[in-house]
Amino acid sequence: MSARPGKAALFEQFAADGITHMFGNPGTVEQGFLDLVDRSGMQYVLALHESVAVGMADGFARASQGPAVVQLHSGVGLGNGIGMLYQAKRGGSPLVTLVGEAGVRYSAMDAQMAADLVAMAEPVTKYATRVVDPSSVLRELRRAVKIAMTPPRGPVMVALPADVLDQVTTEPAVPTSVPSFRTAPAPKETARAAELLLEGSSPLILMGDGVAASGAQRELTAVAERLGAPVWGVNSSEVNFDATHPLYRGQLGHMFGDDSARVVQDADAVLIVGTYVFPEVFPRLASPFRKDARLVHIDADAYEIAKNFPVDLGLAADPRLTLEALAQELDRRGAVPAATGPAVRTGQRQPDTPMDHFARELAAQADTGRLAVFDEALTASGALLRHLPPRIPGTFFQTRGGSLGVGIPGALGVKLARPGLDVVGFTGDGGSMYTIQALWTAARHGIDAKFVICNNRRYRLLDHNIDQYRRELGIQPHAYPEAFDLTRPEIRFTELAASLGVPAVRVEKPEQAAGAVRRLLAHDGPFLVDLVTE
Incomplete structure (x- = not known):
């Protein structure tokens, strides 16, 4: 690979990864690589405020199911985007956030707009780093994309000093290697999950956006129908379950824990998929579940399993593969889909707001x-x-x-x-x-x-x-x-x-x-x- 400035290699890496858009608000310390954007073939989508840039990237990443690149201006621009980055982290949006700075050589000067960008970004990102050597610009970018796209997905931040990008690199631009995390639990674990869920007479399913992230909507429906279990959305902001299905009951409140407690208090077998419980602003500190309730929790993110309350079985695995295996196990145990009847709807009068x-x-x-x-x-x-x-x-x-x-x-x-x-x-x-x-x-x-x-x-x-x-x-x-x-x-x-x-x-x-x-x-x-x- 021939030598070229890191700022030029940057766009070669984006092209190798099929990244076509950059959402941003420009600043002086980013002018070196922004001077090349018009010739790069990338579309720069100009926002008048950093929160707009991050919000657009969030929507783009959610709709495309791929990484979205955001460009923010130094510490002040990162500060303006913090609120939206927090939303992206909570929602699992794979954003690659590029934040410019004047240069490594100025680190000791405590000059205008100087800030510890990594420390600023860490609370609202999955991973934050600063590139300090021109020979690792593309390596750091690939690592950032990989981490953003690895379950649980989330935003990352890469600080790009201008003097590092101005130096030459011979790194090749190659597609980022994103490992597959499509893992299923061992058959005996699936059998145990089926056993626990069939022990109850009043089953319930709590689901979240981990279902959509793994494309597990059909598999979740199959399990719900075999259990005859009402389905409630918890940390759910996408189509995880058909809202017109007879088993769908709606969304739990995201403000007060008592709302969720009223829904789960009678359930004796609970399947939690692709969410943590519970995400309210004012959650209950004590478990709202019955003491004899059997709880099975499936999530690609092991951190979320039993994060707040103990469960009987936690399966850190891909929701789609796990639910598919669980539906088959339920079939083997004779749990056939029940007639669910028409969708439940509260109130008969047509609203007139x-x-x-x-x-x-x-x-x-x-x-x-x-x-x-x-x-x-x-x-x-x-x-x-x-x-x-x-x-x-x-x-x-x-x-x-x-x-x-x-x-x-x-x-x-x-x-x-x-x-x-x-x-x-x-x-x-x-x-x-x-x-x-x-x-x-x-x-x-x-x-x-x-x-x-x-x-x-x-x-x-x-x-x-x-x-x-x-x-x-x-x-x-x-x-x-x-x-x-x-x-x-x-x-x-x-x-x-x-x-x-x-x-x-x-x-x-x-x-x-x-x-x-x-x-x-x-x-x-x-x-x-x-x-x-x-």
Whole structure:
């Protein structure tokens, strides 16, 4: 391999790994390798804030099931992206985050923007490193990609000093070797799992995004049907189980442990797959399971198994292969799929909220076979899921990790990764303002994603949460804090979107929903709907 600067070899490595996009916000210390990006064949997707860049990469990685590259500017840019990197870590998104710095030679100077980038990134990444020698630039990149793509997947950070990239390297650019972790448990362990699960008379399944990561949706369905077990989503933000299946019961709450406890308290045989229990902000410290309940936990990530509560059997293995073997073992033991009947749905009256009107129209007018939804609607999500329940893997993505603002950039990333899909991102008025600059990126690059801002003029989720907080402490209801209010001044989203190059329409009445959906679907390019939900 001929000698060339590390900054040029960088793009050769991306090409060898089939990486086509870089999401970023440029800075002076990265100017050396960014000067080559236009000639590299890579598409640089410009964001006006680092959290937008990370959010787009998150959506891209989730939709493509491959690594996504993010470029951040030194310590200040990394700092701006920390919240979204935390979300990517919690959600298992394989992001390769490149952070520039002035140079190794300046390390002792404590100069402007100097920071320990590795120490900053470690809490929110799976792996963080700093390249200090030009002969290892590509080696470090391949290691980063491998670690990001190895279960449990997650974001990594590579600090790139400018003076290291300016030096020459003769390293060859070759595809990254990502080892296979498709492992199945020993037959006797599968038999033990079947035995434990069949001992109970009231089985239950708790599932999460590890199912989608391994492509185990069909196998999970087979096991659920043989056990006749209701299925609940826990750390679940993708299509892990068909939401219209009769055994699907919904999502557990992600805020208070008592919500989950009420669901699991009567189960005497529990299968946990692809998630840890439980991810609430205020979890129960004591186990919510019955003392005589048999617990079987399957996950590719051994750390998550029995992390918080003991289990009877933990299987650190690939969910798809393990569930496939478990279904076969259940068959051998005579557990045939039971007649499950129609899907359980609470309430018979058709809801009539503004969000219901809009979601109903979207379901009626869109080609749902090619429609993808990125859902950060939070308090309005229930209405969305009533009319567009997640069914097809790879077409539904929900916010995860607690970071606000991923709805718009996440939808952009999904559209870039899956251009054949019609992508609609739902977010709230408060959440959208964390990353509203992403609309400019949509307009600049002509990304044909659509956006719906569910506008209730406040941080409504905080209203709900403080209601429960007051009930638990016996505090009498009273006015909500002024800090939750977003009406003074009111945010004019249609004007804001127009100023960023995206046409928009405001929906204030139910009868306006049908026309707004028609405009959204027919428009060639990004389009926004300001949907007044209260």
